[in-house]
Amino acid sequence: MDLQKLLREMTVDEKLAQMTQLVPQIITDKGEGAVTGPMRNFGITKKVTSRIGSVLGISGAKKLKDLQDFHLAEDPHKIPLLFMADVIHGYRTIYPVPLGIGASFDEELAEKCSAMAAKEASVGGIHVTFAPMTDLVRDARWGRCMETTGEDPYLNSKMAQAMVRGFQGDLGKDNIAACVKHFAAYGACDGGRDYDAVEMGDHTLREYYLPAYKAAVDAGVELLMTSFNTLNGIPSSANKYLVNDILRKEWGFDGIVISDFNAFYEMISHGICENEKECAEKALNATSDIEMMSTCFVKFGKALLEEGKISEEQIDNAVMRILKLKEKLGLFDNAYRAASEEDEQKIHLCPEYRELARIAAEKSAVLLENNGVLPFRKDVKKIAIIGPVADHGMTGGWYCCGKSSEAISVIQGIKNAIPNAEIAFARGCSAEPNEKAEDVIEQIFEAKRIAQDSDIVILCLGEEIDMSGEAHSRARISVSDSQTRLIKEVCEVNKNTAVVFYCGRPLALEKIKDVAPATIIFWHPGTEGGNALANLLFGNVNFQAKLPMSFPYEGQSPYCYNHLRTGRPSTNGGYCLGYRDNPYEPVYPFGFGLSYTTFDISSPTLSSEELTEEGEIVVSVTVKNTGKCEGIETVQLYIQDVTASIARPVKELKGYQKVTLAPGEEKVVTFKITVEKLKFHTFEGKFEAEKGKFKVFVGNRSDIESFEVFRLI
Ligand code: GLC
Numbered sequence: 001m002d003l004q005k006l007l008r009e010m011t012v013d014e015k016l017a018q019m020t021q022l023v024p025q026i027i028t029d030k031g032e033g034a035v036t037g038p039m040r041n042f043g044i045t046k047k048v049t050s051r052i053g054s055v056l057g058i059s060g061a062k063k064l065k066d067l068q069d070f071h072l073a074e075d076p077h078k079i080p081l082l083f084m085a086d087v088i089h090g091y092r093t094i095y096p097v098p099l100g101i102g103a104s105f106d107e108e109l110a111e112k113c114s115a116m117a118a119k120e121a122s123v124g125g126i127h128v129t130f131a132p133m134t135d136l137v138r139d140a141r142w143g144r145c146m147e148t149t150g151e152d153p154y155l156n157s158k159m160a161q162a163m164v165r166g167f168q169g170d171l172g173k174d175n176i177a178a179c180v181k182h183f184a185a186y187g188a189c190d191g192g193r194d195y196d197a198v199e200m201g202d203h204t205l206r207e208y209y210l211p212a213y214k215a216a217v218d219a220g221v222e223l224l225m226t227s228f229n230t231l232n233g234i235p236s237s238a239n240k241y242l243v244n245d246i247l248r249k250e251w252g253f254d255g256i257v258i259s260d261f262n263a264f265y266e267m268i269s270h271g272i273c274e275n276e277k278e279c280a281e282k283a284l285n286a287t288s289d290i291e292m293m294s295t296c297f298v299k300f301g302k303a304l305l306e307e308g309k310i311s312e313e314q315i316d317n318a319v320m321r322i323l324k325l326k327e328k329l330g331l332f333d334n335a336y337r338a339a340s341e342e343d344e345q346k347i348h349l350c351p352e353y354r355e356l357a358r359i360a361a362e363k364s365a366v367l368l369e370n371n372g373v374l375p376f377r378k379d380v381k382k383i384a385i386i387g388p389v390a391d392h393g394m395t396g397g398w399y400c401c402g403k404s405s406e407a408i409s410v411i412q413g414i415k416n417a418i419p420n421a422e423i424a425f426a427r428g429c430s431a432e433p434n435e436k437a438e439d440v441i442e443q444i445f446e447a448k449r450i451a452q453d454s455d456i457v458i459l460c461l462g463e464e465i466d467m468s469g470e471a472h473s474r475a476r477i478s479v480s481d482s483q484t485r486l487i488k489e490v491c492e493v494n495k496n497t498a499v500v501f502y503c504g505r506p507l508a509l510e511k512i513k514d515v516a517p518a519t520i521i522f523w524h525p526g527t528e529g530g531n532a533l534a535n536l537l538f539g540n541v542n543f544q545a546k547l548p549m550s551f552p553y554e555g556q557s558p559y560c561y562n563h564l565r566t567g568r569p570s571t572n573g574g575y576c577l578g579y580r581d582n583p584y585e586p587v588y589p590f591g592f593g594l595s596y597t598t599f600d601i602s603s604p605t606l607s608s609e610e611l612t613e614e615g616e617i618v619v620s621v622t623v624k625n626t627g628k629c630e631g632i633e634t635v636q637l638y639i640q641d642v643t644a645s646i647a648r649p650v651k652e653l654k655g656y657q658k659v660t661l662a663p664g665e666e667k668v669v670t671f672k673i674t675v676e677k678l679k680f681h682t683f684e685g686k687f688e689a690e691k692g693k694f695k696v697f698v699g700n701r702s703d704i705e706s707f708e709v710f711r712l713i
Contacts, residue, residue, distance in 0.1 A: 012305060012312070016298045019289060022042075023039075023055070023058070024067055034058070035057060037260075037293060038262055042295045053081070054290060059124045059126055067083075079326070083128070084179070085130070088400065091120035091400050095361065098132070099523055102156070106658065115167070115174070117166075118167045124344055127329050128179060129179065130179045135181075135182055135185070136209050140559075141557050143194055143468050143470060144187070146396065146397055147397075147469070151550065154652070156215075161219040173337060179224060182228070183243070183247065184210060184226075185198045185205060198229045200232070202685075203681050205231070206687075217255075223255055226259055226288065237279075255321065258289065259290065259291050264276075264280070264291050264294045267283075276296040277304065284301070287318075289317075354527060355528075357527045361522075361532030364525065365521065365543060365545055366545045366592075367543035368520065375539025376537050384458070389462065390458070393530070394409075396526060408527065412530045414458065414533075414537075416531055418538065429444060429485075435482040444489055447486060448489045452494060457490055458533075459500065459516075463505075479509065479512055484511050488512075491517065495517055497518070499512065499520070502523070509587050539596065546590075546634050547593060549590065564647045564650070589701050593634070593700075597631035601699055602621050622667070624664075634657070634658050635656065635698065635700060636698070636700060636702070639696055639697070641694055645682045646682060657671070673710070675689045
């Protein structure tokens with residue numbers, strides 16, 4: 001296709017329409033689709049809607065073929081529509097929410113799951129996913145923790161690259177284009193309140209919040225979505241510093257920049273635009289290419305052009321990026337691309353994909369406590385399954401085309417694994433966070449009776465899938481009064497109890513930490529959750545995941561393990577960092593997770609105590625399985641820059657490796673430290689390493705204290 005010729009043949013109005021993305025309801029009177037933001041009457045004509053460039057929120061081979069036919073019949077240039085959707089953690093076969101995938105510390109798993117999602121979405125007619133979402137987050141109150149891979153820039157970067165590889169592959173028919181989001185620093189919203197303002201210095205932005213977006217760009221992501229929030233007073237939709245200077249010029253990103261839902265129009269609410277015309281001007285001058293679910297471009301772009309406030313070149317550049325992606329995806333050759341009802345039937349929820357979803361759920365589950373009660377014996381006769389989230393499938397938010405009815409509940413999973421056991425179920429309470437125990441005390445005591453009368457108890461609590469996600473921030477993250485009481489009553493009468501928390505964010509677990517014999521973080525596990533949990537509880541598989549976010553006390557957010565040092569560390573006593581009424585450290589630290597076996601990790605040995613600019617230091621530890629069953633340990637490398645031109649974190653994750661060991665087996669695990677791992681944004685604003693002393697920590701959690709020292713000379 002001669003794209004330059006096509007561009008020349010398009011009128012300005014047609015170009016501006018090509019830069020517009022709407023839900024199908026606005027294009028066809030019988031349109032249907034997921035609406036993920038405020039709907040408005042845009043007052044645009046069919047002449048515009050028949051020429052738009054892309055559609056979001058609808059999926060399904062038949063529907064999208066029909067919509068493509070409907071569009072092509074109307075579009076004078078026969079430019080195929082791009083179909084985009086939120087394929088965040090699966091399309092029809094749903095795997096754990098990304099926070100759970102982050103907990104796996106397994107990039108290969110992240111890539112495989114993304115590739116599976118891409119294949120299912122592609123045959124479902126989708127061309128682009130609005131993923132990976134790689135906003136770094138330190139505040140457990142934010143509803144969208146579930147969509148991220150956590151609080152660490154290194155882990156988030158590795159995961160973002162794996163997901164881009166998985167979704168995009170070679171952009172063949174099994175793949176879809178990926179869109180990294182939300183640029184930038186959306187996870188740092190004040191108070192963890194979704195959409196609230198973000199204020200931070202350039203050093204913090206570049207050192208912690210930008211790396212994972214950059215990693216996605218370096219991995220070749222095709223699109224990037226700007227975020228709703230203001231950064232230091234400027235909405236990302238119009239933030240020339242973020243988009244023009246950093247993204248386009250510094251990073252060389254020439255892919256498509258798309259707004260978030262209605263975000264251009266919302267600059268009026270932000271108070272930086274008086275009207276939609278100004279929104280269009282500011283967004284265009286911040287090199288945005290596609291306007292999602294608002295119509296500032298098509299309404300005012302031409303006038304801005306005639307007034308010389310924007311140039312035709314800016315519009316042409318935007319349209320050319322869109323046309324190039326359509327060409328890359330082969331849409332000009334085949335507007336249906338891989339959409340196929342037959343393949344949908346064959347591929348969606350196929351056994352291979354269900355197995356991968358189950359493995360992902362098994363690898364994402366974090367074991368926080370276990371006094372030996374787990375794994376349960378398989379010859380158990382009477383099982384009590386209690387809790388409000390045990391009797392239905394728990395896909396998690398952003399479940400795309402996934403269905404709870406197609407997801408395995410805990411009850412079903414346990415029945416599948418232990419078919420001869422007698423299972424008794426009781427809800428015990430709800431997932432409502434403000435529910436009082438006295439209001440459901442009969443339910444609690446009914447559950448207690450069942451627990452007393454059973455050999456083992458599986459207590460499934462935490463959050464329903466709609467309690468986290470967009471626009472679902474919570475001021476309090478504690479386990480509710482009713483759930484806390486239920487745990488205490490059940491554990492009082494049956495010591496063979498495992499408490500399983502479903503959640504899309506860290507929860508404040510201090511009230512139950514010393515009550516439950518075993519505690520598991522299962523996130524929202526997806527289609528195969530029940531089967532995965534059964535395998536974990538009965539020891540068919542072992543736990544291996546680690547926390548990708550610190551689990552704080554109530555009131556401690558925001559918190560992160562890689563916090564800066566201060567002049568008065570929390571260990572000073574008296575005049576020191578922290579609270580008078582609360583420990584400074586979290587309830588459970590980043591990087592923490594137990595196994596059914598135990599591991600010993602030796603102190604690190606360094607191949608040298610000095611590192612040169614061109615050299616490397618090899619750090620070695622011996623990891624031994626000191627327990628009675630095979631296990632996988634995630635060995636983590638942290639580094640502290642002891643003295644620098646700007647305050648540096650107490651430690652930073654700089655590497656991790658998973659090692660599988662049989663009982664008694666030991667292996668040497670090595671990490672290579674080069675100057676690359678020591679670079680940071682210095683006081684002078686350069687990205688480089690500074691000579692001096694560094695501490696090296698190696699272990700299986702972030703709060704390890706022993707270290708070795710080397711110097712960069
Ligand atoms: C939503 C979300 C964004 C999503 C988009 C399209 O508001 O912020 O993550 O991709 O709209 O659904």
